[in-house]
Amino acid sequence: MKISIVYHSESGNTEAIARIIAKGTLSVDSVNVKPMSIADIDEDFLNQSAAVIFGCPTYAGTFSHQMKSWLDSASLKKLEGKLAAVFATENYLGGGADTALMGIVGHLLVGGMLVYSGGVAHGHPYTHFGAVCIREGDEFQQQRALIFGERIAKKAKQLFR
Ligand SMILES: Cc1cc2nc3c(=O)[nH]c(=O)nc-3n(C[C@H](O)[C@H](O)[C@H](O)COP(=O)(O)O)c2cc1C
Structure with a gap:
C-alpha cells in the first residue's frame, strides 16, 4: 500500500517532520511511503497512493x-x-499552525478526500487537526509526529487493504 507525503519546505523543518511521519508509517506492514516536495512530485506514485499526508510551514x-x-x-x-x-x-x-491545517483541509474536502487526524480516541499523544511541530520539533513533538504517521497508515490499511 502506497502512502505519499506531499510537503512544502523552505528551510528544512517541514521536510524533517515529513521524514519522521514517513518513518511512523513504516511501522505498519506492507507500507511503501514516499515523502515528496511540491517541487518534485512523483505523479504516478501519488495517483497510486491510498493515502496522502500534506504538510507545510505556517505563514502569517x-x-x-x-x-x-x-x-x-x-x-x-x-x-x-x-x-x-x-x-x-x-x-x-x-503561531497559527491550527489555522494552517484547517486551510489545507478545506482544499482536501473540495477534492473529495477522506480527512483523518487520528483523533483523540487513541489517547496520548492527542492529535486534534493534525500533527504540529515548532520548527523541527522537540523530542515530544517528534514522537507525536511518528505516532501520527503510524495512525494514518493503520487507518489507510483498515480502509483500503
Ligand atoms: C513568510 C513567513 C511567514 C511566517 N509566518 C509565521 C507565522 O505566522 N507563525 C509562525 O509561528 N511562524 C511563521 N513563520 C515561521 C515558519 O512557519 C517556520 O519557521 C517553519 O517551520 C518553516 O518551515 P520550513 O523550514 O519547512 O520552511 C513564517 C516564516 C516565513 C518565511
Whole structure:
C-alpha cells in the first residue's frame, strides 16, 4: 500500500517532520511511503497512493502560499476518495499552525478526500487537526509526529487493504 507525503519546505523543518511521519508509517506492514516536495512530485506514485499526508510551514498564521498554489493547480479529481491527513510547522506556540491545517483541509474536502487526524480516541499523544511541530520539533513533538504517521497508515490499511 502506497502512502505519499506531499510537503512544502523552505528551510528544512517541514521536510524533517515529513521524514519522521514517513518513518511512523513504516511501522505498519506492507507500507511503501514516499515523502515528496511540491517541487518534485512523483505523479504516478501519488495517483497510486491510498493515502496522502500534506504538510507545510505556517505563514502569517495560515498555510504557505506555495502549498496553496500547489493545491490550486493540482488535479484534485485524482485525489478523490483517498485518505488524507495534514501537518504543519510554526515558529512558536500560537503561531497559527491550527489555522494552517484547517486551510489545507478545506482544499482536501473540495477534492473529495477522506480527512483523518487520528483523533483523540487513541489517547496520548492527542492529535486534534493534525500533527504540529515548532520548527523541527522537540523530542515530544517528534514522537507525536511518528505516532501520527503510524495512525494514518493503520487507518489507510483498515480502509483500503
Ligand atoms: C513568510 C513567513 C511567514 C511566517 N509566518 C509565521 C507565522 O505566522 N507563525 C509562525 O509561528 N511562524 C511563521 N513563520 C515561521 C515558519 O512557519 C517556520 O519557521 C517553519 O517551520 C518553516 O518551515 P520550513 O523550514 O519547512 O520552511 C513564517 C516564516 C516565513 C518565511
